[in-house]
Amino acid sequence: MSDKIRNVQTTVLSDNWYTLRKVTYEFLGRDGQWQQHSREAYDRGNGATILLYNPTNQTVILTRQFRMPTYLNGNTDGYMIETCAGLLDKDNPEDCIRKETEEETGYKISAVQKVFEAYMSPGSVTEILYFFVAEYTKDMKVSDGGGLQEETENIEVMEMPFARALDMIKTGEIKDAKTIMLLQYAQINGLI
Template identity: 50%
Template sequence: MSSDDVSHDPRPGHDLPDSRGRTGLHRTGLDVTGNPDVRISDVEVVSDGWHVLRRTTFDYRGRDGAWATHSRETYDRGNGATVLLYDPAGRTLLLSRQFRLPAYVNGHPDGMLVEAAAGLLDGDAPEEAIRREAAEELGVQVGALEHLFDLFMSPGSVTECVHFYAAEYLPAAIVGGGGLAEEGEEIEPVTVGYDEALAMIADGRIVDGKTVILLQWAALNLFGR
């Protein structure tokens, strides 16, 4: 029986609103039909905190035609957007430095990561979301955005798709930034020259995946201009 059939006690995120007022979190994926070799039969909300952890049971038909039942957990934190801010006149990039606990407890020396501006969509369109994040984090009012690509960053366990952009910025027009104090953010702007950016990947000063991808794009499309 599918978890869509209410045969369990009422649960937050299932039948009762969770801490963010959400219900029906156990139905995600049940109506997906794009792959005829996959049949999703049950979705259970394992954790319904700010983000959602689900356990999904599905049948998968292999290349030999045989069906097998699998169970996987997926972490749903919503989709996000990121932007590489560059000043073509000064040949600089505007990045951020902030503390990242997951990196710190998994071996990063101090947890202070240099990154491109980024954030979750939180219900906004990707372009609106990244304009908001650039203003909050770095004090930049973004003008024209160039959409680069959309990537799944950790598709083995995390549902998030990140929308990648590039945009020019004017150093003289930066006002505010630093992140949102009510969310515990302390974000420091970091200006990096075109010539230094790739060296920071090579020597380990930049280890954030989305930022490495953006800098590789810049090496191919921006730094030679």
């Protein structure tokens, strides 16, 4: 624990979908004085995401699904183009992303490469995301994907040229941070 934080008090504000907590604490400022702070933190667990790429065909697999928070923030139809992702639940990141890849995209992959991990919104969300890349080929396709029916994900699987995906960042068609990060990782590291 940090020696700059003391007297932490936590109140659960909501435990409906995930957990929203109000945390009140004292923080030792640079001036040496203790200051009382109050923040809210949303805990939804940690997650993993992956970019599937085919260097021979110069294509990537992305998904498209409805995201209510983006709709509420002005995204006209609420749909986002994203890399495959999911919450870890009780899985380790590698097992989670293999399972999510098959459920969401229909591709059964075995070899995944972890490239980094990042907090996506550290001012309010506790989640850390584990980022992966993996090559795919047509013979790895075992189903149509689309997510699990009981999770009502309604995921559209999109295979597209890598160059088109990069262009979609510029045009604003791709606004999802994890997707932008992985596409740029692939470009910087010459994966395709």
